[in-house]
Amino acid sequence: MQIMKKNKLQIGMIGCGVIGSNIFDIISKRHADVYKDHLVVKSIIVRDIEKKRDLNLLGTKISNDISDVVKDNEIDLVIELMGGEEIAFDYISKCLMSGKHVVTANKEVIAKRGSELFKIANNNSVELRYEASVGGGIPIISSLGNDFSSNKISGIRAIINGTTNYILTRMSDGTSPFSEILKDAQKLGYAETDPTADVEAFDPIYKIIILSNLAFGINPDHNLIYREGIKDIKSKEFIYAKELGFAIKLIASAQKFSKKLLIRVHPALIPKDIPMANVNSSLNMIEVNGYLTGPLWFQGAGAGAETTSSAILNDVFRIKDEISKSEKQKTKIFPEDLQLLSMDMHECKYYLRITVKDKAGVLARLSKILGDNGISINTVLQKDTDVKFNNAELVIMTHKANEKIMMNAIDNIEKLNDVVKFDSLLRVEEY
Amino acid sequence: MQIMKKNKLQIGMIGCGVIGSNIFDIISKRHADVYKDHLVVKSIIVRDIEKKRDLNLLGTKISNDISDVVKDNEIDLVIELMGGEEIAFDYISKCLMSGKHVVTANKEVIAKRGSELFKIANNNSVELRYEASVGGGIPIISSLGNDFSSNKISGIRAIINGTTNYILTRMSDGTSPFSEILKDAQKLGYAETDPTADVEAFDPIYKIIILSNLAFGINPDHNLIYREGIKDIKSKEFIYAKELGFAIKLIASAQKFSKKLLIRVHPALIPKDIPMANVNSSLNMIEVNGYLTGPLWFQGAGAGAETTSSAILNDVFRIKDEISKSEKQKTKIFPEDLQLLSMDMHECKYYLRITVKDKAGVLARLSKILGDNGISINTVLQKDTDVKFNNAELVIMTHKANEKIMMNAIDNIEKLNDVVKFDSLLRVEEY
Structure with a gap:
């Protein structure tokens, strides 16, 4: 267990794109007056150190060598923002093994390799937190981890991909085809140059796996989950759906049927008068069905530099708060042994x-x-x-x-x- | 600091009405198989021990003497469900002073005397938790306490009284007057025989004070807060409001204006296309505006035995998880010194x-x-x-x-x- 000898947390950052720059800006500039007593960014690891960056680095080192973070014994915590699976897994595991806490926004590596990473974190008595991986600033990871110990959860249903929800919202008047709106979304920065992860629904698959792990203790292979993206939806569908009283949304769902769990991601019609039908543009909504609470809904901006920074910084403070204490074992009074249910059984x-x-x-x-x-x-x-x-x-x-x-x-x-x-x-x- | 010598928490319960009976039923009967390894209800304190109760008490003692809980050294944690201010304050403080953790659903005593009680808890190294006091099973207390450390909160706005929301929803078609629907609500158990706390909006005042305390660190006297109930709303208002595109809801709001905070509770028109306008019947919704997250919405059943039990039992498990560790100091990186803003300044x-x-x-x-x-x-x-x-x-x-x-x-x-x-x-x- 890493014991803090000082009051101020020294941070290493891997990746310095939109979110990394924003966090650096918050800590070092916008709110330097309050953050300076709590945190300092000591090193930033980037792919290309020659790239022009609009950052006033002051005392922060910039490097393309991960060992500049891994081998720095003064660094307490690493924020990983590079994304992807293989290299991220390598870097995160190295940081954990060298006794550093890790906070990440990387849904892919948590969904695919989370169980290995949590084992490494546990063996090295450090924390691995990932609130920013699902739902932007909506505290859904924290809530599922902390607020449902007395509940069985029967299902989770969510709109958790901002890009596709933006596109579907724009398509909802039925006047423009998918391809045209995708181009718009790319121009506006709502969609990536390669939009596959979003429009083919890999991103919400990773997210619903992460939520299912917290809610049901299941760790499914993402290849086994029903996945249908939005690129084949025609604009006239929206006109008819509206005539029938429905909106069209990309739904990610994990639902329990007795001892089986059905996880599915696909476009769905939602009755117009249901709150989820009115979650528009890049908003996210997660519905959690607890057997004592009934349905609970968590809604907010699911993407964006500010809201993601919020989730990451909050994780950093959670670790800072807990850092001098022994590892916590969350009570899970309803141990479950669930298997995946085939989409064939959906009704x-x-x-x-x-x-x-x-x-x-x-x-x-x-x-x-x-x-x-x-x-x-x-x-x-x-x-x-x-x-x-x-x-x-x-x-x-x-x-x-x-x-x-x-x-x-x-x-x-x-x-x-x-x-x-x-x-x-x-x-x-x-x- | 109370150190648990055993794995099983022994519980004293004060009050055994609808919620108390439900919790007892969950622990001792419905889910006895899972709860029996974690909790046991040792004693229940009630006003009238002669009253017929549909409980299979087994080994649980029932008594009308608070000292049967306070002086029992085997009891680790007390669940307070009696409500009200004076006696509840007396009982809770005695339990805390005798080294017992307390979980309560009592919004009045937390809103009016919370700061005294937290001081007593702190001095005796025990925890006082109150998730069930606001929003039923919606984990808003936990979230405000844990998930906003990197955020300044600019405002909170909520529908947090199920009784009035039920009445307003029933009135929304404009055909029945308040008095008639109140009678219905009383018959159906949605409103108390003495409905003052709800229809005169004392209940949401207590709740918005509790939320304001967590969000802004302010501890206002409830008498200084603008309060307007729903009993004077005429049914034709609903017809005209609808014609103009609005719903009518009882809103509790705490909003920051520079160094001032405006807290107000009153009926308000809400544009029909806003999610809060469609929060109907006994649902609650709390909107939290963080400067990094933007608005976040938390929605769910705000009242009812099951959802309240969920919040209480979850608090019990939080304490069980933390019980062997030292007291936590939550990081609050934006210390604030706010004063109440007069309703005169509302726009x-x-x-x-x-x-x-x-x-x-x-x-x-x-x-x-x-x-x-x-x-x-x-x-x-x-x-x-x-x-x-x-x-x-x-x-x-x-x-x-x-x-x-x-x-x-x-x-x-x-x-x-x-x-x-x-x-x-x-x-x-x-x-």
């Missing part, structure tokens, strides 16, 4: 859009397939009849059905001669 | 309803008074012309104005010969 209502030949009996044949599979129809809208090709569009809202059975029914629907194109399937989120 | 838009003589020039004379006071009008609706008495109703929405100036203008309006009755003033909450 919900479905929204289907299908282009069909505009002739008698099509809807009947289509309904028969659904009916034969035990799926009943709630609403049918006939849309956009295309006189030239003699096509019509059907928008179907089903009653609750099972995922595997629905997929089977869709296979059969696609084989119908009168079906020109199966355009869309969206799941309706249940509240 | 907002106002909704006014006024019954006037239906004749030419009335609106002009009324507008002149507002204009002379620098208050400009946003919207005027003329409603319910009463032909028999030759009266008309004016609903006026103003632009932003100062409270003191508005009160002065209203004094002058009431003196106009053409004003039959000044019906209503409501403040519009700004987002």
